[in-house]
Amino acid sequence: MSESLDARMRDEIDDQVAEAFDAYLADKLAEPGPLRASLTSRHRAGPVLGTVGLGALATVLAPDGNTVVCWIWGAIAVIDLAWLVTARRR
Structure with a gap:
């Protein structure tokens, strides 16, 4: 039971990190350089x-x-x- 909960939490954290990284990259690509x-x-x-x-x-x-x-x-x-x-x- 705790292993499946840990796996779900890791997946959720991975999704949040990926979304934050995508937003960061979008902001950086929009900046002039x-x-x-x-x-x-x-x-x-x-x-x-x-x-x-x-x-x-x-x-x-x-x-x-x-x-x-x-x-x-x-x-x-x-x-x-x-x-x-x-x-x-x-």
Whole structure:
């Protein structure tokens, strides 16, 4: 009897947490930000996706040195952030 009560309580709590998380995400997605500005402005997300694709290719083709991969992804992060910031200013 107590096991079924515990299971029902856990399900109810899980449902409440899921609803609260959905509401939180909906609020966050409604807020303006650099990614939203990039998607809604004339600025296209193509270069961002392109740099990520090239980074994935470079990661696969990179030698065993982790330093090279770290530098590649660091450069990609800087380029993408600069792209998003310029998109936000427009």
